[in-house]
Amino acid sequence: MKFLFASDSFKGTLSSDQTIELLNKAVREVFGECETDGVPVADGGEGTTEAVVKARHGEIVNVDVHGPLMETEHAFYGKLSDKEAILEMAAASGLPMVPEDKRNPLNTTTYGTGELLKAALDEGYTDIAIAIGGSATNDGGMGFARALGIRFIDEDGKELEGKGSDLVKVRHIDVTGLDPAVKNAHFTVMCDVTNPLCGPDGATYTFGKQKGGTPEILDELESGMKNYRDVIIKEFGINPDEIQGTGAAGGLGAALKVFLKAEMKSGIDTVLDLIDFDGRLKGVDLVVTGEGRTDWQSCFGKVMQGIGDRSKNHQVPVAALCGSLGPDYEKIYEHGISSIMTTVDGPMPLKDALDNAEDLYYKGAVRMFRFIKAGMTLSAG
Template sequence: MKFLFASDSFKGTLSSRRTAELLSQAAREVFPACECEAVEIADGGEGTTDAVLSAVGGEKISLSVHGPLGDMTESYYGILDGRRAVMEMASASGLPLVPVSLRDPRRTSSYGTGEMIAGALAKGCTDISIAIGGSATNDGGMGCMRALGVRFLDKDGKELSGCGQDLINVREIDTTGILPLVKAASFTVMCDVTNPLCGTNGATYTFGKQKGGTPGILEELEKGMQNYKDVIHTQFGINMDEISGAGAAGGLGAALMVFLNGKLKSGIETVLDLVDFDRKLDSVSLVVTGEGTTDWQSAFGKVMQGVGMRCKKHNIPAVAIVGSMGKGAEDIFDYGIESILTTVNGIMPLEEALDRADELYLGAARRMFRMLKAGTGL
């Protein structure tokens, strides 16, 4: 009997790797002769680069880039085989890099993300996958593109710095100086939001508040984003309000599509492809996945949904061990997950459940494998 373990991390307690260690321990207690394999998984959010590097090997590249406020910060990305790179924009331009007291999306820039992309290109990478969740920016991706050689000009032909407050002043976009290496590379954008660039459901009004935007600031930025959208439409013939995902990461989604010809793809689907998940399913009897909290959102681009659908495609049963179940959790049964077990085994405060995460997870794993053993005897 062969088991494959592919769980998301339990935020704040168990890493994807730790869940696999506990599952292996429980599996061998119940099925001493079983074979256990594991693959670290993430859904295109925090931890994606580390998960992919752990799963397939590769080189972790550290570099100093300009953070969201312009100060230098340490970032990193991964090179998988000399040609492919995986990175998270949050590593260079993420919200946690900005102190709460200084959060103002008018003043933040995605320039560091562009430096990270430029670094990968300079290393010879021609296939770059970039996760764009968790941004601190609302600059339409101008900062990122400036680092790659694109110039954003005002009415007097002067180059703008590329912060959110510059959106309203863009009159012309000059792409003649874009790095030549960009043209020889392909870009996959890991994105699971469908927001357009502008409007009520656009980048500014949907995500701007969490980045420090007051109602007045958001109104100012939305006017700027509308102007930016109009300039793109005029120069490049693309209406970003008609393209799903353009509003992701404060409009970085739009910039990656317009200037780098980036292709938006589900985060979990991208990760599963990068780690060659389908091949790992060969001769597997059961897949065990999971996440900290399961609810209706789990069926929309999360690890359990992605893993479950791949298993369903190959007619391999998949089950999940989760920390807790919320409203709509059982919707995941339509996506290849056969059953869910929770780690919590009694009434307890959340703090206790978090403190006992290892113990509770191992107990759930043991119960699951004992149930599986009973089922094989029916």
């Protein structure tokens, strides 16, 4: 019997790699020696670069960039082959980089993410995947584009810095200085949101509050974003509000689509393609996946949904081991997940569950494999 282990991380407690180690230990306790394979996975958010690099036996490349407040940050991207690279904006422009008392999307920029991409382009990579979850920004991607050579000009002919408060000041966008390497590269953007750039479902009103935006700040940013949109329409003949995903990452999606002609793709699907998950399913009898909490959101671009759908297409059953279950968790059964078990083995405070996550996960894995072994016995009978 061959098992494939592919679980998401349990945020704040267990990494994807740790779940693989614990599952390997547990399956051998129950089944003895058996064939296993394990691959770290992520859904396009924080940790995606490291998971894909490990799965592909790639290399982490460290780069110094400017953070969301233009402070110096140590970021990184992943080298996957001579042509392929992967990066995540959370490493350069992520929300955790901004102290809570300084969170104000009028002041943050995606400039560092642009620097990170430029570093990869300078090394000659031409097939680049970009994960854009977890941003601290709402600048429409201006900072990102500026790092690649695009200039945003105000009414006095001066170049803007490219932060949220500059959106309302844009009068002209000069793309003549765009890094020429962009034309020879293909960009895949890991994006699971379909929000437009502006409007009640746009970048500002949907995501701005969690980045420190008060109602007054959000109104100011929305006015600026509409101005930015109108300049793009006037100068490029493209309306970002008519393109799904342009509101992602505070409008970075718009810059990626308009200036880089990037392809928007589901985060988990991109990751599974990059690690050749379908190829790994050959000869597998059972896949084990999981995540920290499973609920209705798990069906929308998350690891379990992606793993389940791919496995279902290859007629391979999937069992899940999760930290907890939330509202409508059972909807995940529609995506190829055959069974779910939780790691907790009794009522307990959340802190106790987090503090003992490794032990609980291991014991839960043993219980799960015992059930699987019992099922095999029934089937044989």
